[in-house]
Amino acid sequence: MADFASEGESVGALAEALDGEFVSTLRKCALEHGTAIVAGMFERSCDERRPYNTLLAVGADGELLGAYRKIHLYDAFGYKESEQLTPGDVAPVVVKIGDTKFGLMTCYDLRFPELSRALVDAGADVLVVPAAWVRGPLKEHHWTTLLTARAIENTVYVASAAQNGRKYSGLSQVIDPQGVAVAAVGEADGFAVAEISGERLAEVRKRNPSLANRRFTVTPR
Structure with a gap:
């Protein structure tokens, strides 16, 4: 969907809902090519500056099979992903x-x-x-x-x-x-x-x- 923002900036403006343009495009591509697709996106959360890092699975029929919101945020090696993203539920x-x-x-x-x-x-x-x-x-x-x-x-x-x-x-x-x-x-x-x-x-x-x-x-x- 897009790369991460520079340190101190937000990817919030890029985020969409699961029924937004990005997911709709993925579903159309899957259906057109008859293949399942797994792809990542920034999904809107309750914090407009800190969306979810969400992984989508779309079936060959274009149906959304599942969405995983990244649990572990990369607060390591001098980086602070939690300043840009909201963690998903532990499931x-x-x-x-x-x-x-x-x-x-x-x-x-x-x-x-x-x-x-x-x-x-x-x-x-x-x-x-x-x-x-x-x-x-x-x-x-x-x-x-x-x-x-x-x-x-x-x-x-x-x-x-x-x-x-x-x-x-x-x-x-x-x-x-x-x-x-x-x-x-x-x-x-x-x-x-x-x-x-x-x-x-x-x-x-x-x-x-x-x-x-x-x-x-x-x-x-």
């Missing part, structure tokens, strides 16, 4: 596309394994992670390491779409439940195509039943 959002369930999370959420586990507990087969992962010392290493860890520890696919350019790291990729990057894009513009296999998911979980063997459960609060 996992999972949508079904065909026979596959997709758990929605955004950028900085990747650093919090409890959200990934809550999404898997809610039935997610794939974690979808759009991100504007800011460049910096070791940041690219953190990105790839955390994506791989979320896939391995939850025995799920992780599909990440990351902005690139001078400010952001790029490195979009799809990782399978064993932590193997089955498709990837480097720092340049591009796209990656990967097949999500239910058989692969079942086979990995049979060989590595870490979800079945765990002793703790996650209860969102």
Whole structure:
């Protein structure tokens, strides 16, 4: 939809409701091309200067399948995202596309394994992670390491779409439940195509039943 504002400024003027022009355009695109779309937007909140960072899932029929308001705001590495955005409620959002369930999370959420586990507990087969992962010392290493860890520890696919350019790291990729990057894009513009296999998911979980063997459960609060 749009990039973030400069420090001290607001993205509030860019925000729209879920029945606004941006979502309507996404729905038309999905219907026209016969494909599901996951995309981010700034959604109006009760604070006109601090909207939600919302992730939308639209089905191939143009219907809005779900909306996830980013929970964890990026108040780290010298940045203060909470000055521009309002956090969403602590609740996992999972949508079904065909026979596959997709758990929605955004950028900085990747650093919090409890959200990934809550999404898997809610039935997610794939974690979808759009991100504007800011460049910096070791940041690219953190990105790839955390994506791989979320896939391995939850025995799920992780599909990440990351902005690139001078400010952001790029490195979009799809990782399978064993932590193997089955498709990837480097720092340049591009796209990656990967097949999500239910058989692969079942086979990995049979060989590595870490979800079945765990002793703790996650209860969102």
